[in-house]
Amino acid sequence: MSGFGLNQCATDVDCGPTYNICSSMQCVIAQGIGADQCQKNEDCVFEISPESPPVLPLEIPPVIPPENSPVIPPTTPPALPPGNTGIINTSVKAIENITQTVNKQIQQTIQASAETAKVVTKNIQKAIETKQGSLITKTVSTVGAVAATAEVAIAIVFSPMEIFLFIFRLSGILLTSLGLKRRIKPWGVVYDSVTKQPLDPAYVVLNDPQGKVISSAITDIDGRYGFLEPSGTYQISVNKTNYVFPSQKLAGKINDELYNDLYFGENIDIEQGGETITxxxxxxxxxFDWNEFAKRDKKLMNFYSRADIALRRIFDLFFIVGFVVAIIAYFAAPYPYNLIILTVYLILLLLRTIGVKPKAYGRIFSSANGNPVSFAILRIVMPDSNVEVAHKVADKYGRYYCLVPKGKYFIKIEKKNDDGSYSLVYTSSVIDASKKGIIKNTFRI
Structure with a gap:
């Protein structure tokens, strides 16, 4: 190939450092051979030395294009027509103006939002400083804190099994509480030790330790009775056809499935001030007692049903299982909530053991001086027929104990005069005893 263009040469001196060998009047690259070995372009500067051996030219075969191949002319970038440079400059300036306008609008919007936020914050602060706002804020924050704490506690402390046991133990506490409520009554019951059915009529006698009769009562259809006595020591004896007292089947027990605070003939000590004996x-x-069989068959009792026994057994089962689970849970994982649950169960166990006596009596006071009206007579009268169904005598402290059949009544109160006679001084409005079967109101006459 004959040399042409910038790489045309006659000798190697005409070639540059890159195309450093003149071959067939064309400068070509000679890869590092002998003295021409190089690491970079600067190493390829050709120098002629008279002592250097002659450099043989590298013969490179000429490149002959195939016949009929199209000749591609060299391309050059098109030139911009006159006037286009001004258009570009104008476009750039327009874009800069738009950008500046948008920036100004964004800054104005941010500034306006900041001012609005300041105003809203001041208004909220003023609202919070009011009593209503403070109350709402505290309530919302407290609820939020409790909810967040509960969520974290459940997520971190409680496993699914612990959640189940927690719910089970709470259910046991709830059912046990309901069982205690059903078990606690403001009266005593004489009942069959086998069937748990109340007995009537049973003759209940209250004696002192010497055997002197202090008071007596006949149980109603629900086997109920009660005495309100001053402080002292007493004993109870009970008589009922086809039955024997004291019970040998339940001897030594404190309670059974349905009743607590069982009695077997021991002394009863009443503290100073007096209280009810129930x-x-x-x-x-x-x-076999036909009377009790007929009473059960006709469902005449108001405060007893056979379902009570089944419910009590369910309550007791939940209490026992829940108590055992509470003990195991506390010793396995002594978290505060496990300690609280165990403490609640211990309190319930104590209440089940010793029992809780609700208020079972009413009082009569003088409206003039507030003193108790001693030995007043209460007559319980049916409002429809004006028939007296029972009467009670208050003690020296103005207290009375009055069991009645379920129904509505009004009370007539007679005050004891200095000469020993009685005079009617008070008549109450109608009193509804349809649910509890006991009257224990406080009267001021």
Missing amino acids: KNIPMDPLR
Whole structure:
């Protein structure tokens, strides 16, 4: 190939450092051979030395294009027509103006939002400083904190099994509380030790330790009785056809499935001030009693049903299982909530053992001086027929104990005069005893 263009040469001196060998009048690259070995372009500067051996030219075969191949002319970038440079400059300036306008609008919007936020913050602060706002804020924040704490506690502390046991233990506490409520009554019951059915009529006698009769009562259809006595020591004896007292089947027990605070003939000590005697008294059957069978068959009792026994057994089962689970949970994972649950169960166990006596009596006071009206007579009258169904005598402290059948009544109160006679001084409005079967109101006459 004949040399042409910038790389045309006659000798190697005409070639540059890159195309450093003149071959066939064309400068070509000679890869590092001998003295021409190089690491970079600067190493390829050709120098002629008279002592250097002659450099043989590198013969490179000429490149002959194929016949009929199209000749591609060299391309050059098109030139911009006159006047286009001004258009570009104008476009750039327009874009800069738009950008500046948008920036100004964004800054103005941000500034306006900041001013609005300041105003809203001041208004909120003023609202919070009011009593209503403070209350709402505290309530919302407290609820939020409790909810967040509960969420974290459940997520971190409680596993699914612990959540189940927690719910189970709470259910046990709830059912046990309901069981205690159903178990606690403001009266005593004489009942069959086998069937748990109340007995009537049973003759209940309250004696002093020497055997002197202090008071007596006949149980109603629900086996109920009660005495309100001053401080002292007492004993109870019970008589009922086809039954024997004291019970040998339940001897030594404090409670059974349905009743607590059982009585078997021991002394009863009343502390100073006096209180009601409402022991539950089981009696063992000697023979079949047609009266009790007919009463159960006709469902005449108001405060007893056979379902009570089943419910009580369910309550007791939940209490026992829940108590055991509470003990195991506390020793396995002594978290505060496990300690609280165990403490609640211990309190419930104590209440089940010793029992809780609700207020079972009412009082009569003088409206003039507030003193108790001693030995007043209360007459319980049916409002429809004006028939007296019972009467009670208050003690020296103005207290009375009054069990009645379910229904509505009004009370007539007679005050004891200095000469020993009585005069009617008060008539109450109608009193509804349809649910509890006991009257224990406080009267001021």
